[in-house]
Amino acid sequence: MNITFENVTFSYPKKTENVIRDVSFTIKQGQIVVIVGLTGSGKSTLFKLINRLYDVNSGTIFVNRHPITSYMTKSLRKVMAMHYQTYTHYPLSIYENILLGDADDGSIDAENEQASRDSVMEAIEMGGAEEIIEKQPAGMDTALKPNFRARGHKTEAAGPEFKAKMDEITKTSELSAGQWQKLALARLFYRAKSKRVRLVAVDEPSASLDPKMEYSLFERLRSLSSIHGKTLIYVTHRFGYLTKRADLILVMREGQLVEQGRHNDLLKLNGEYANLYKLQAEAFMSDDDMME
Numbered sequence: 134m135n136i137t138f139e140n141v142t143f144s145y146p147k148k149t150e151n152v153i154r155d156v157s158f159t160i161k162q163g164q165i166v167v168i169v170g171l172t173g174s175g176k177s178t179l180f181k182l183i184n185r186l187y188d189v190n191s192g193t194i195f196v197n198r199h200p201i202t203s204y205m206t207k208s209l210r211k212v213m214a215m216h217y218q219t220y221t222h223y224p225l226s227i228y229e230n231i232l233l234g235d236a237d238d239g240s241i242d243a244e245n246e247q248a249s250r251d252s253v254m255e256a257i258e259m260g261g262a263e264e265i266i267e268k269q270p271a272g273m274d275t276a277l278k279p280n281f282r283a284r285g286h287k288t289e290a291a292g293p294e295f296k297a298k299m300d301e302i303t304k305t306s307e308l309s310a311g312q313w314q315k316l317a318l319a320r321l322f323y324r325a326k327s328k329r330v331r332l333v334a335v336d337e338p339s340a341s342l343d344p345k346m347e348y349s350l351f352e353r354l355r356s357l358s359s360i361h362g363k364t365l366i367y368v369t370h371r372f373g374y375l376t377k378r379a380d381l382i383l384v385m386r387e388g389q390l391v392e393q394g395r396h397n398d399l400l401k402l403n404g405e406y407a408n409l410y411k412l413q414a415e416a417f418m419s420d421d422d423m424m425e
């Protein structure tokens with residue numbers, strides 16, 4: 134998927150301030166793109182424009198050289214896998230929480246359940262969530278919030294064996310923020326590995342991940358994207374390790390794209406990117422050493 138922003142300006146509905154101002158860039162098919170910038174600079178808003186949660190006020194977004202508005206929104210979103218800073222906690226099992234990442238996948242049906250369980254397990258591994266499953270007595274069938282519908286008055290009447298089984302499958306577990314984050318990432322991978330998906334976009338999962346976890350997540354996304362020619366966009370605050378490996382870095386400041394290019398070129402400019410990089414340089418060095 135190619136994406137071009139041409140002089141895009143945007144303000145949220147009922148707001149007068151333009152939070153994206155005259156932004157232009159081109160992302161080529163299969164590129165690994167990292168977006169950086171201070172808090173509130175407009176990084177997440179770019180995502181919301183790419184999947185048409187909002188339309189631009191002026192300028193044009195092109196997807197594969199056609200204006201984004203010429204596609205049906207549903208078709209456009211079908212070929213995208215996006216991970217946002219906030220994500221849904223479904224009151225269902227771990228398995229179902231991940232399966233819902235790709236509700237468009239028509240190959241899932243009762244007869245094919247083992248195949249879908251295998252596919253969910255693969256996504257769990259890619260999302261780094263295996264240890265969550267291993268610790269739960271019911272594995273990926275663990276219910277994450279009370280499943281009230283499963284507890285009818287007939288449960289008692291159906292006999293002790295049935296009741297014991299119901300108790301087992303409706304036992305709920307509490308997960309930490311970090312564990313939910315990993316499940317949400319497994320959900321992303323479940324969708325992203327579909328051949329149909331051509332753009333994978335990840336908005337800042339670093340809040341609940343330590344640097345090493347984030348770098349290994351980035352590597353798994355990078356390898357998924359490069360093997361299958363998917364475009365990858367990754368927003369982060371911890372950008373040293375990631376930006377050194379990016380084909381294109383977009384540097385946002387107060388709604389404007391102030392710099393774009395590769396790591397070494399941007400360092401030479403000695404501008405916004407170089408400043409941000411130097412601010413965090415010590416942390417990058419040690420994180421980088423840790424991975425290499």
Ligand SMILES: Nc1ncnc2c1ncn2[C@@H]1O[C@H](COP(=O)(O)OP(=O)(O)OP(=O)(O)O)[C@@H](O)[C@H]1O
Binds near residue numbers: 145152175337
């Ligand atoms: N739904 C919204 N309605 C109105 N204004 C919004 C909305 N979402 C974001 N904004 C504003 O748009 C600007 C850009 O926000 P955005 O979330 O895109 O920044 P960001 O660079 O992703 O920030 P962060 O690094 O904190 O995630 C900010 O001034 C923010 O307050």
